[in-house]
Amino acid sequence: MSVDKNMRVLVVDDFQTMRRIIINLLRQLGFNNVTEAQDGRAALERVRAEKIDLIISDWNMPNMTGIDFLKEVRKDAALKGIPFIMVTAEGKKENVIAAVQAGVNNYIVKPFNAATLKEKMTKVIGEF
Amino acid sequence: MTEQAALTRNAVLEQLEKLEKSGVEHVPIEHVRALVNLIRDFFEGNDAPATARFDEELYGELGHLARFINDAQKHLSELAPGDLQEEKLPEASDQLDAIVKMTEQATGRIMDSCEQVEGLLTGLRERVRESGMDPDTLAGIESTVDDISAYMTGIYEACNFQDVTGQRIMKVVDVMREIERQVLRMVIVFGLRKQNKVDEKKRQEITKDAELLNGPQLEGKGLAQDDIDDILDALL
Known part of the structure; x- marks a missing residue:
């Protein structure tokens, strides 16, 4: 079954520029139904308020980090099934392991390109 | 510490230990006096020449330290x-x-x-x-x-x-x-x-x-x- 490109994608990053980059790359890949949040806390409010089909989140953010946001999502029975991709400059092995232990579905290290984003999204949500 | 000072210190500690172990509520005045005398000996030093040497060495080291701090302060100040x-x-x-x-x-x-x-x-x-x-x-x-x-x-x-x-x-x-x-x-x-x-x-x-x-x-x-x-x- 092919992926519905109209799925609702939440992009979380404290850098507005980075959110714009990811949103534009998603648009290039055919995903136009995108919403955004500037930190984990705002993102958590968003996923509790509306149906989100995929989360793409930074790690290092004020108020609530990406890893804490991920843990909150995985703790919540209503949200725990949402695919979660971490996109971060944190490129250490212990970060990747911590993210996997917290329940991340895939991990992209910055800087990245559209091909990497597509490849990781395909692994998480299927071919598109 | 000189040998004499070490002996005096040990004697003080010994007296204190005895007092602690005796378990009596009131310590006889002669015991307290003996202890005070020992402590006074320790601080005044009955081995005056040795203590003087010790003090001289100590003052010498302190002098070196003071000059070092002064030099460091001067160099840091230049920075x-x-x-x-x-x-x-x-x-x-x-x-x-x-x-x-x-x-x-x-x-x-x-x-x-x-x-x-x-x-x-x-x-x-x-x-x-x-x-x-x-x-x-x-x-x-x-x-x-x-x-x-x-x-x-x-x-x-x-x-x-x-x-x-x-x-x-x-x-x-x-x-x-x-x-x-x-x-x-x-x-x-x-x-x-x-x-x-x-x-x-x-x-x-x-x-x-x-x-x-x-x-x-x-x-x-x-x-x-x-x-x-x-x-x-x-x-x-």
Whole structure:
């Protein structure tokens, strides 16, 4: 079954520029139904308020980090099934392991390109 | 400590231990007097010549230490830590902050332009499709539009640099602020006030220094995406 490109994608990053980059790359890949949040806390409010089909989140953010946001999502029975991709400059092995232990579905290290984003999204949500 | 002083100290400790172990509520006055005498002997020193030698050595060491601190203070003072803490470090941090802000603004403007171009491309694609032109020409135009769109993707990808360099520079700024705090402590401890105002030549040096702080080349230090994929393959 092919992926519905109209799925609702939440992009979380404290850098507005980075959110714009990811949103534009998603648009290039055919995903136009995108919403955004500037930190984990705002993102958590968003996923509790509306149906989100995929989360793409930074790690290092004020108020609530990406890893804490991920843990909150995985703790919540209503949200725990949402695919979660971490996109971060944190490129250490212990970060990747911590993210996997917290329940991340895939991990992209910055800087990245559209091909990497597509490849990781395909692994998480299927071919598109 | 001299041999005599060590003997006296041991005698004092012995007396104290006896008193503790005796368990009596009221200590006889002669025991207290004996203890006081021992303590007085310890401090006054019945072996005066040896104690004097000891004091001489101690004073000698303290003198060395005082000269060392004095020299260190003089050398630190020549480095003008007051200027460093009050002007040079804050200014270098400000320069780095400015780099982050400027690159962020520049990236924002690049993205604005890219989004405008993308909007125009979408409009162009719709118009040529509705124009009724011959299929070959239409295919050629659409292919060109696709190529331009791919180049736009390349620009978005390249804009990644702003986030990564911004984070690296902010880490350097954090380190500099910590150095600034430590220098401030040193200035307070050694009483090193600001020596003089930074002149224009020094100000130019500061700017040059700040310009050099463009972030070290860290390639190869962190994990590459392939390494991360290997870890993910093993863990997921």
